[in-house]
């Protein structure tokens with residue numbers, strides 16, 4: 001299939017890397033400026049509201065998906081008039097507004113922290129009264145990697161925070177004194193073909209298959225630095241099994257409600273209280289997610305492969321893990337130890353030829369420890385403070401120690 005991806009960052013790169021191996025081809029819609037998908041398919045550059053450009057992008061595309069949801073809703077809706085978009089534009093819409101998102105979580109049976117809408121200065125006092133202090137003021141839309149948010153500890157400074165966020169519509173939510181943060185990553189997909197029992201599940205009356213499958217990856221433990229994901233460790237330990245089961249059922253319900261196709265990530269704060277453990281849903285990403293990068297080496301089927309399988313309506317792959325995994329983001333700079341891999345025991349620059357693309361992006365670091373490995377993914381983006389330039393994943397019983405040792409040379 002020819003797959004059209006809206007966006008051209010590292011998520012698009014890794015989706016295409018997985019999809020080329022499955023025999024698909026790719027077309028990308030990206031804004032003007034640098035992108036990191038040129039080697040992976042045809043790149044259409046320009047203004048996402050330009051209908052002529054959208055038509056050009058849509059030409060020859062069998063199915064669309066997106067690696068970035070914060071694009072104009074009208075763009076996603078216009079594209080879905082040319083070919084199916086999976087997940088649908090409605091799934092992106094929920095995640096674009098933090099108030100709608102919280103209400104959606106609640107409707108599915110998930111806990112959320114106290115929150116109130118702040119549309120103008122006059123809303124601040126009542127919102128502060130409802131939510132209490134400390135609180136977080138966040139823009140309702142366009143926030144990512146901790147951008148567009150201010151912590152408020154003193155109500156006298158709330159207006160200043162609102163002004164710093166340019167007086168755009170905001171949400172005020174209580175600051176959660178969490179013990180740790182996790183994400184749940186799930187994939188839902190239909191496939192036209194045989195069920196486990198061998199029966200065909202294709203509906204007799206339409207092209208839509210009649211049954212969907214949902215698989216969950218193990219919970220991911222996430223540590224952030226300055227609002228940006230720093231490290232993910234899998235499996236996250238310390239989540240009560242019955243609470244995890246209840247939460248997964250709620251996420252599955254959300255996916256059913258949205259008739260979701262593809263990877264969905266939901267992030268949670270975990271609080272251990274004297275009366276038990278609480279999982280508080282913070283936000284969702286209707287796409288592949290940074291906290292799932294470990295799955296490339298750490299799971300039987302990566303989040304990227306499963307997303308492609310779901311959007312092309314092929315049977316999903318197993319989300320089981322091989323061993324413990326630790327992923328660390330390379331933000332702002334690439335550590336010297338990776339720029340000069342001769343400092344490490346052994347190295348290998350992998351050049352892969354897949355379809356038309358030759359991909360030289362993966363440095364595999366062989367640490368000579370049995371059944372342990374570390375892989376560095378360098379996305380090929382120019383360095384800038386706070387920019388995600390790559391990540392490393394260590395797999396094996398000693399993954400945490402191994403990851404640190406590779407980074408520190």
Ligand code: AMP
Pocket residue numbers: 113136143144145146147173174175176177178181224227228267282283
């Ligand atoms: P977000 O953009 O909502 O994912 O926020 C980025 C990170 O900031 C989260 O992963 C948390 O570490 C922190 N954070 C955001 N909102 C809150 C909150 N209400 N209480 C405590 N920490 C928060």
